Amino acid sequence: MLPDRLWQLGRYLETHHALWHDRAFVQRPVSWEAAEPALVAWLDAQPTALFLAPDRAWLAEAPPVARRWAAEADALAALPALSAAPTPLRGFGTLGLPGRKLSQIEHFAAPVRDRWPRPTRITDWCAGKGHLGRALCHHTGAALQALEWQEALCAAGRVECERVGVAAHFACVDVRDAAAAALLAPDDLVVALHACGGLHTALLRAVVERGAAGLALAPCCYNQPSPDRGRPLSRAAAAVGLRIDDNDLDLLHRQPANASQGTLRRSRQNQHWRLAFDALQRQATGVDAYRPMPPFPDPWLALPFDAFCARFAELEGIELPAHLRPDDFLAEGEAAWRATVARDAVRSLFARPLEAWLVLDRACYLEEAGYAVEVGTFCDRTLTPRNAIILARQPTTP
Numbered sequence: 001m002l003p004d005r006l007w008q009l010g011r012y013l014e015t016h017h018a019l020w021h022d023r024a025f026v027q028r029p030v031s032w033e034a035a036e037p038a039l040v041a042w043l044d045a046q047p048t049a050l051f052l053a054p055d056r057a058w059l060a061e062a063p064p065v066a067r068r069w070a071a072e073a074d075a076l077a078a079l080p081a082l083s084a085a086p087t088p089l090r091g092f093g094t095l096g097l098p099g100r101k102l103s104q105i106e107h108f109a110a111p112v113r114d115r116w117p118r119p120t121r122i123t124d125w126c127a128g129k130g131h132l133g134r135a136l137c138h139h140t141g142a143a144l145q146a147l148e149w150q151e152a153l154c155a156a157g158r159v160e161c162e163r164v165g166v167a168a169h170f171a172c173v174d175v176r177d178a179a180a181a182a183l184l185a186p187d188d189l190v191v192a193l194h195a196c197g198g199l200h201t202a203l204l205r206a207v208v209e210r211g212a213a214g215l216a217l218a219p220c221c222y223n224q225p226s227p228d229r230g231r232p233l234s235r236a237a238a239a240v241g242l243r244i245d246d247n248d249l250d251l252l253h254r255q256p257a258n259a260s261q262g263t264l265r266r267s268r269q270n271q272h273w274r275l276a277f278d279a280l281q282r283q284a285t286g287v288d289a290y291r292p293m294p295p296f297p298d299p300w301l302a303l304p305f306d307a308f309c310a311r312f313a314e315l316e317g318i319e320l321p322a323h324l325r326p327d328d329f330l331a332e333g334e335a336a337w338r339a340t341v342a343r344d345a346v347r348s349l350f351a352r353p354l355e356a357w358l359v360l361d362r363a364c365y366l367e368e369a370g371y372a373v374e375v376g377t378f379c380d381r382t383l384t385p386r387n388a389i390i391l392a393r394q395p396t397t398p
């Protein structure tokens with residue numbers, strides 16, 4: 001069942017590869033434009049604000065082909081809600097935890113408690129102060145093992161556990177080391193809420209290697225540098241042969257839905273100015289190709305545009321001829337930005353299917369190792385966009 005879903009999703013993503021792989025920011029026109037002239041004409045005729053409006057408002061009036069892609073992509077990416085009523089934790093050693101994080105933990109804990117009412121020991125992987133593990137142990141009577149590499153967080157976690165009477169061992173380790181895997185025992189229920197990139201792939205390998213009894217994992221930050229970034233873990237995913245590069249993974253981690261107005265404004269100016277500088281550098285160098293630009297300090301955005309360009313040209317070792325006036329390129333940058341936003345709206349339709357692909361790959365990896373696996377969501381996306389959860393159990397354990 002899981003491999004079938006993975007296969008269908010992989011074939012769909014492969015068929016529509018250009019739609020989510022091509023980035024209008026660096027490549028205009030994108031390669032699919034020639035095949036979709038009516039859609040492109042429609043996209044370019046809309047006000048940019050339409051594409052920036054929440055909840056994909058642009059789709060309501062979009063040409064049928066875009067609505068069809070959205071419907072197909074959503075159907076293939078859909079994950080069932082595994083959330084039960086959230087476990088209330090407020091006031092239980094969680095003082096000082098921001099409300100959003102607390103609520104994520106409450107939602108994550110609920111399906112875990114449903115399935116593992118009496119675990120022997122819970123290992124919290126990348127535990128921070130161990131809020132999740134401590135709460136689960138408090139409710140289930142399990143002992144806690146918390147793996148975390150920051151000594152200060154381990155120390156704070158120990159204090160909290162003592163205060164609320166949870167028997168705990170905090171191990172200050174790098175979870176990517178073999179020593180961390182060696183700390184897992186066959187009885188363990190391992191939990192990991194938002195373990196990033198290589199930290200959760202290390203966890204999956206450790207769980208399989210040690211044969212831990214159970215796992216509850218919400219993966220996160222698929223785009224963080226790690227040796228296996230973008231590479232399939234399961235045999236089922238490898239058989240599909242889907243190509244995923246680092247830029248594709250960035251699609252999953254674009255502007256957070258809850259970004260402030262100030263952050264959004266800066267991000268838009270950043271993109272507009274980069275594209276305007278790109279037009280300028282093409283003229284200056286005579287090379288009509290996008291040139292990747294490194295990050296720059298935020299205060300540069302407060303400079304006049306010509307001063308911004310002078311700094312960037314110096315940083316990049318580009319000589320700007322005196323007759324080229326940077327301000328003349330602002331309009332071109334703006335037009336490029338508008339075209340980019342419109343095409344990115346289409347690209348974004350594939351973010352969720354791409355994430356579902358990664359989640360199902362991890363689930364299939366566990367299934368191939370003999371685990372009984374469930375995949376779903378533990379909360380609404382408004383609480384965290386990384387709301388997928390993988391629950392895996394060794395069939396031999398109660």
Ligand SMILES: C[S@@+](CC[C@H](N)C(=O)[O-])C[C@H]1O[C@@H](n2cnc3c(N)ncnc32)[C@H](O)[C@@H]1O
Pocket residue numbers: 101125126127128129131132147148149150153173174175176192193194195196199
């Ligand atoms: C995104 S936080 C998640 C913390 C906790 N699970 C939560 O949801 O609140 C990631 C945690 O992983 C820890 N961490 C990062 N890299 C690590 C590594 N290589 N080994 C152990 N812990 C690591 C960080 O210090 C941080 O506490």
